[in-house]
Amino acid sequence: MEPIKVKLSTGKEIVIDENAVSVLNRYARTLLTLDGVAKELNLTGWEEAYELIKAVPSWVLWTPLEIYKRSG
Numbered sequence: 001m002e003p004i005k006v007k008l009s010t011g012k013e014i015v016i017d018e019n020a021v022s023v024l025n026r027y028a029r030t031l032l033t034l035d036g037v038a039k040e041l042n043l044t045g046w047e048e049a050y051e052l053i054k055a056v057p058s059w060v061l062w063t064p065l066e067i068y069k070r071s072g
Contacts, residue, residue, distance in 0.1 A: 006055045008048055014041065016060060021068050027053070028061040 004016040014020065023040045026032045034046035034053070043049050053061075060068075 006052055008051050014052055022065050024061045
């Protein structure tokens, strides 16, 4: 499977790799905040994290990392 790429309004392109999926899984399932997502993915702030969450297909947030690894 070709990696998913998300281009933010700031021009930054985020590749949804295993690290990003892990962070997005934790965001969906725990109390990880948008600020926490931004910090872990090296985004400038919660605004970019929010834009990323809106742009990523929702199945990515809920697919366990082990299953995501097998599909790629």
